[in-house]
Structures are given as structure tokens and as C-alpha cells.
Amino acid sequence: MNTLTKPPGSLGRLEELAITIAEMTSDEFPTVTPPGVIVFAADHGVTTEGVSAFPQEVTAQMVKNFLTGGAAINVFSKQISAQLKIVDIGVATDIEGEDLISKKIRNGTANFCQEDAMTKEEAEKAIDIGFTQAEEFIKKGVKCLILGEMGIGNTTTSSAILAAISGKDVQSLVGFGTGIPKEKIVHKQQVIERALKARKPDPSDPIDILVKIGGLEIAAMAGAMLAAASRRVPILVDGFICTVAALIAKLIDSRAANYMIVSHRSVEPGHKTAVQLLEKEPLIDLGLRLGEGSGAAVAHPILQSATLMLKEMATFTSAGVSDKKY
Numbered sequence: 001m002n003t004l005t006k007p008p009g010s011l012g013r014l015e016e017l018a019i020t021i022a023e024m025t026s027d028e029f030p031t032v033t034p035p036g037v038i039v040f041a042a043d044h045g046v047t048t049e050g051v052s053a054f055p056q057e058v059t060a061q062m063v064k065n066f067l068t069g070g071a072a073i074n075v076f077s078k079q080i081s082a083q084l085k086i087v088d089i090g091v092a093t094d095i096e097g098e099d100l101i102s103k104k105i106r107n108g109t110a111n112f113c114q115e116d117a118m119t120k121e122e123a124e125k126a127i128d129i130g131f132t133q134a135e136e137f138i139k140k141g142v143k144c145l146i147l148g149e150m151g152i153g154n155t156t157t158s159s160a161i162l163a164a165i166s167g168k169d170v171q172s173l174v175g176f177g178t179g180i181p182k183e184k185i186v187h188k189q190q191v192i193e194r195a196l197k198a199r200k201p202d203p204s205d206p207i208d209i210l211v212k213i214g215g216l217e218i219a220a221m222a223g224a225m226l227a228a229a230s231r232r233v234p235i236l237v238d239g240f241i242c243t244v245a246a247l248i249a250k251l252i253d254s255r256a257a258n259y260m261i262v263s264h265r266s267v268e269p270g271h272k273t274a275v276q277l278l279e280k281e282p283l284i285d286l287g288l289r290l291g292e293g294s295g296a297a298v299a300h301p302i303l304q305s306a307t308l309m310l311k312e313m314a315t316f317t318s319a320g321v322s323d324k325k326y
């Protein structure tokens with residue numbers, strides 16, 4: 001790093017990032033291209049409690065939008081020349097589409113205020129499907145894995161999971177999600193508090209957390225992250241829901257966190273706690289709160305700059321530039 005034609009440290013976090021990616025990949029001159037994006041979609045039974053600004057059917061409608069290329073993640077995936085896979089892991093209604101990967105485990109989770117969100121078999125199956133989808137991508141040559149999700153109600157699920165893992169007050173972890181009105185925030189908070197009291201997930205047991213208060217797309221993202229980590233492929237983590245999935249992956253195997261880069265800081269207030277628990281620092285803060293993997297896709301060119309700098313810059317010797325005097 002210090003032989004390249006720049007004052008040492010002058011490329012700031014890009015220098016750290018390049019070294020981190022070299023360590024992750026065990027490659028002195030790593031590459032993060034081509035990137036691959038997987039969006040896992042699923043519904044959440046807890047939406048019946050009135051915790052989202054949008055109706056549940058938007059999950060399926062947005063999946064159709066992904067398939068016809070009209071969503072933000074389509075635009076940004078194209079921008080970074082990423083392959084994009086859309087996986088139905090548990091959308092409440094049936095969706096058809098040639099390009100859809102149909103891996104539906106059930107028609108959305110159960111309302112975790114009343115019963116467990118899913119069975120142990122379903123949680124493990126979702127992790128396994130995520131793992132396999134990522135593994136297939138990596139076998140095809142993907143060098144950086146971007147994960148995204150679509151699921152109306154999943155900020156409630158993610159806040160519940162984060163409250164269970166962190167032991168923090170629910171109040172500090174709840175946000176507006178897709179944009180609920182201010183007066184609905186206390187209700188959302190109470191729904192989560194009620195669920196945690198009724199379900200009592202074991203904070204040290206990631207499967208128990210998923211079974212009691214989880215989401216199918218969260219389980220699948222965690223599984224995909226474990227696959228990428230086990231193949232030494234850098235993982236670009238998206239916003240709040242994706243970072244909570246990263247915490248589940250870390251609980252399953254703490255080494256997985258060594259392969260994660262948090263792309264951006266989400267507007268959701270709980271994201272700060274999630275990122276701290278992951279012991280990471282987001283690369284950018286653009287005030288994003290969309291999901292779909294959109295923030296991670298937007299940040300991918302930063303990883304590209306870091307790795308290309310390492311690979312393509314001249315050294316002081318090769319360029320005949322005088323090195324540092326002091």
C-alpha cells in the first residue's frame with residue numbers, strides 16, 4: 001500500500017477497505033467484480049397488527065416489479081453490471097414469472113404476537129435455500145455478494161429480533177419503516193413488546209429467534225452470508241433488515257462477520273445498534289431506507305475503487321516519483 005504513488009494514508013478508508021478485501025479473499029490483488037445480487041422476498045403475519053404504511057400485497061406486487069425491471073435494485077444492479085436473482089422464499093400469494101426463483105416455504109410467517117412465526121424445520125430450510133442460492137452464484141464466478149430483501153412488515157420483525165439479541169429497549173430500536181405516521185410508532189413498539197413477552201426467544205440461539213419472531217427472507221439472507229463467508233467472498237450488507245440478518249449469521253458462526261462490509265447507514269434508528277453489534281462502520285450515509293439491496297449496490301463502486309487502486313496504481317519506483325523525505 002505504501003509503495004503506491006500517494007502519500008501513505010491519503011486514500012483514507014479506501015486503503016483500509018482494500019486491505020480488508022485482500023484479507024477476506026486471501027488475494028493480494030483482489031477483485032469485487034462481477035458482483036451478484038440476491039433479493040429474497042417474504043411476507044410477515046405481524047402485518048395484520050397494522051405496523052406498516054403499506055398493505056401486505058405490495059410484497060408480491062414489488063416482486064413482479066423486480067421481474068419486469070422497474071425497481072431501484074434493477075436500475076442499480078444494471079449500473080454495476082451485477083447479475084440479479086429474485087427468490088420467493090415465502091410471499092403470501094402465488095407469483096408466476098419465468099425469471100422468478102420459486103422457493104416458497106410457506107405463505108408468509110404466522111403472526112408472532114399469537115404464535116411462533118415458523119417451525120424449526122422451516123427456519124433451517126430457509127437458511128439452507130439461502131446458502132444454496134449464494135453458493136450457486138459463487139460457483140458461477142460472483143466475486144462480491146450483495147443481499148437484499150422485500151417484505152412488508154419486516155422492519156417490525158427486524159426490530160423484534162434486534163431487541164431480543166441486544167437486550168435493548170424496544171423504543172430505541174423502532175422506526176418509521178416504509179413511513180408509518182408518528183402516532184403509530186407507539187403501537188408498533190407495543191406490538192413488538194407483546195410478542196417478545198409471549199414468545200421469549202433465547203438471545204443466544206439464532207434458530208430459536210427465527211422460529212419465534214423471525215422472517216423467512218431474514219433466515220435466507222443469513223444462510224447466503226454463511227455461504228459467501230465459507231467461500232471467502234466479500235459480503236456487502238445493505239440496510240436495517242439485512243444487517244439484522246447479518247447478526248443472525250454471526251450468531252450461527254461468528255467468523256462470518258469477518259467477510260462483511262456494511263455498505264450504508266439506514267435511516268431506521270435500530271440500524272445504529274445493529275451495526276455496533278456487528279462491530280462495523282457503514283461506508284456511506286445517503287439517508288436511504290428502501291431495502292432491496294439498493295444501498296449495497298450503490299456502494300459497490302467504492303469497493304471497486306479500493307481494489308482497482310491496489311491493482312492498477314503505479315509504485316514510486318515504477319513511475320519514477322520521489323518517495324517521502326520524512
Ligand SMILES: O=C(O)c1ccc[n+]([C@@H]2O[C@H](COP(=O)([O-])O)[C@@H](O)[C@H]2O)c1
Pocket residue numbers: 051052053054149150151152153154155156176177178179180238239240241242266267268288289290291292
Ligand atoms: O433497508 C432498510 O434499512 C429499510 C428501512 C425501511 C424499510 N425498508 C423496506 O420496507 C419494507 C419494510 O417496511 P415496513 O414499514 O413494511 O416494516 C421492506 O420491504 C424493506 O425492504 C428497508
Ligand SMILES: Cc1cc2nc[nH]c2cc1C
Pocket residue numbers: 054058062149150151178290291292
Ligand atoms: C413501494 C415499495 C418498494 C419497496 N422496496 C423495498 N421495500 C419496499 C416497500 C415499498 C412500499
